[in-house]
Amino acid sequence: MREELLKYQYDFYQNAKQEVHKDKNKAIVFGDRNDKGKTYQFAKMLERQHIKFHKLSSSVTAGGTKFMTNDSYMIPADQPNYRMIKAMFETRTSFQDSLFYDVSAWTLPMAFDLNYGYTNSLTSIGEVVHSLDFPVGRVSLNSDYAYVFEWDEYYTPKALYTILKNNLRAKVATKPFSIGNKKYDYGTILIPVANQVKTSEEIHSILKEIAKETGVDFDGATTGITTGIDLGSTYFKSLEQPKIAVLVGDGITSSDAGEIWHLLDTRYQIPITKLDTKNLGRADLSKYTTIIISNTFGSSLNNATDDLKTFVKNGGVLIGYRNALRWLESKNFINLDFKKSKITGKDISFADRADFRGAQVIGGAIFEAEIDLTHPIGYGYNKNKIALFRNTTLFINPDSTNYKKPLQYTKKALLSGYISKENLKAIKGTIPFKTASLGRGEVIVFTDNTNFRAFWYGTNKLLMNAIFFGKMM
Incomplete structure (x- = not known):
């Protein structure tokens, strides 16, 4: 048995090596100079x-991005796990079958919203990590x-929450500025030293500890000019310290609520109440600044x-996900114009009707949206395009206003x-995010799961922006 296993492994690796030699791409480069945490x-x-x-031994340009030595890495194709690497970075939009048991796209750098590119040269490869x-x-x-400190880093929400938990005042910049x-950019966080409950020495000590735990860099200012x-x-x-409740129990999809709990409690160490x-x-809802309703x-x-x-x-912020949008719209929390895709089965035979209906399900795919970097929902992002995970057929038409939409699917939205x-025709130009005022508070909705299975790092910050900056939307 052991000999058979070893022979299988040997044959598998030899076949993979043949594929490597045929592949014109000799390596993949990845990294994000603005986000060490996500790259890590x-x-x-x-x-x-x-x-x-x-x-990297020297900088390299791949996929239209310049990768630097101190924030990027290179994955050589010639290694035993070549096929796994190909699968991780693969983008595919055509399939022989239209029925899927689970997600149909696992392009991991898109899940992380991470820059990457292929190269046919290994001249910039440095020492192995x-x-x-x-x-x-x-x-x-x-x-x-x-x-x-800038809002680009993945762990900035953890840093900001810790600052606010220490009773320090903090503010967010709604316009760009320069010091020296x-x-x-938009979303930069300011911590004044004057008029705080702690001394300047205590503030410096707290920020040093936060920097160590989160990887976030703090710049001390010596002037207000x-x-x-x-x-x-x-x-x-x-900004105020958020006090967050997440609905659980009957009528709530437990996996979706669990993903939100994991992101906040485990990854960012932000405590939540499960209601x-x-x-x-x-329940006394006045104790909370934010209530989140996952899929209902x-x-x-x-x-x-x-x-x-x-x-x-x-004055509270209510955040709703996926099918919760239909309930929120029906109860007049927010006005949503749901769009239906024009699906007709008039040419489908009785025997094929189940397969036809199954083919209309979006089991899990990746779509491109434009994001307005000047809007609070876009704070911390550096590119005007973002990859969103979607496994619903919930489409919303944009309002007929002249303003740019904070998030909107592109004309050619399917990435992988x-x-x-x-449904591809229906999704074009629709919006996966909307916000509306209700009294002194705000209702914020997402059609898509921004926290899918705890590995979709690239859109976690959309939820965090809604939590910290919701009242500014």
């Missing part, structure tokens, strides 16, 4: 799968004026309609995976 998590995933990757250390952030100097030669908005401008909006739908009528079914929320509306009207021709 992707590299750790490769490490767990026993995929060999290297540092044998172990990875979590990136450590830094505090540039001890400031008596203010500190700022460094530019700061800036280009663009100044640090005392009203374009900096004050059972059976007890909503007896049935009528379990009907008795809580008035309580949830009161929560929002009094299967979707029927009818």
